[in-house]
Amino acid sequence: MKKNGNFYLQNMNNNDILSKQDAICLLDLINESLFCAKEKEFRILLDKLKNLLNFEYAVSASINLDKKGLIESYELVNLNYPAQWMEAYVEKRYDLIDPIVIENITKYNVQYWNDTYKKHNAPKKFVNTAKDVGLKEGYTYGLKNLEGTHGTIFSFSGPKYKQQLRTEYILKYVIPHLHQALIRFLKPNMKLNADKDDVLLSSREKEILNWVKYGKSSWEISVILHISERTVNFHVTNIMHKLDVVKRSQAVAVAIDQGYIQI
Amino acid sequence: MKKNGNFYLQNMNNNDILSKQDAICLLDLINESLFCAKEKEFRILLDKLKNLLNFEYAVSASINLDKKGLIESYELVNLNYPAQWMEAYVEKRYDLIDPIVIENITKYNVQYWNDTYKKHNAPKKFVNTAKDVGLKEGYTYGLKNLEGTHGTIFSFSGPKYKQQLRTEYILKYVIPHLHQALIRFLKPNMKLNADKDDVLLSSREKEILNWVKYGKSSWEISVILHISERTVNFHVTNIMHKLDVVKRSQAVAVAIDQGYIQI
């Protein structure tokens, strides 16, 4: 199933690798990533994946690639990598020497760190510094978009982690969707973004707000969703409170602005 | 987990509904749809899904939607629906009377045909004609893109098919990905919207719409602009007519989308 370092998902016999619980969990993760449009939501997904894989730390980044496919700039979404490490990483441009990153943007394959370290003869100083902060073993995987302008990288690590097929299968299955989600919410926000991420609309609320956006009245939405008109109004009220607005039209504008719903 | 006829994917306990084999199969289907870029590949996926669901027939279509969300045109990818039926369907514009299609482009939810037939008081002639060619019972589900310009519809049918939760769960999980795949490989064939009528909001109208966006009521705007509340409503009415919408909240969304006002 591994062939020239390449990984064929389509023909793999994952029945023996993944438990039913794994499979169900992956389906849900993938499904949720379809509707993930905010960093806060993305972090929740990343955390779920980290826990599913029994890792200690997780970090991700979207990468702007130049014409040669090299890193032009990158933007971190750090779940819980040690802050001091990440600061040093950015400060000292570790991305230029980190063999994991280099391997990622050239091969875009699932990496077990120790394999890559051996393969690239990684600088011992760098590797040891990472190990000192708890990043001893880990996996990394990322993709790039079809145009080759943007890439992503997802790293999971911990003090102790053995290489296992299950982890590789799960990453192969789910990272492409997290990749899409990360690209999706980082693209429009490249300029402004950030700061007030306190609000989090529930999926039901977003669903209702979307119908409001399409000009549906409360009664119409109640028919569409098979709930009472009262419940629709209840949700709308909550939405307005969460977004700190006083009218539906304002809620639509704010939600679009903040990325809770798409136009 | 069916509650008031509504369907909660995120919280559903699919452990009892889907077998391990189902889950693994879905993961593979979803994964393959990520890399599906040609009609031939897409047909294979559609066939796999049809077989997984034990249906006899399957058909799909991508739909160009107009501003109201109604069908402007559509393009079929017919796996194995009876040819004579599909010809008649296109010829006689059945899409305009087919309650399944109408329900799809308004609700974008999983439909069990018999439910929809009852709900909409489907024309018996149409239903019986379908049944005569073997399309007795079935499921339909489709989505639209964020911009609301394109939709998809996936129908599965057979002479005998009972309503079952498993089918609904599977469709909920996998159709969004087939939707993406279908949109992806059909997009090159689609004309890029092009002729959007140059609606032009007057400066006063944009001014008022901006205050609406900020959640101001008509009375408040009248005070701000030193005009009567009646005049504000007059302008709002004109705005809605120009944008072809029926609610202020919808007007805000459309105007932002079309760039008439900024967020």
Place this chain on the structure above:
DNA sequence: ACCCTACCTGTAATAAATTACAGGTGTTTT
């Protein structure tokens, strides 16, 4: 066990929006 959240529902008063009717001024275009 308890708290928290998401979700759902009811009644009802008040505020606001939507639609319809009918009419006005001033400026620019043809």
Place this chain on the structure above:
DNA sequence: AAAACACCTGTAATTTATTACAGGTAGGGT
């Protein structure tokens, strides 16, 4: 000069939205 348009205003019926009251279930986490 007439037509077209942006802008403005009034009255009034009807439909929606907003707010407030009060309450329910179900699941997850501590």
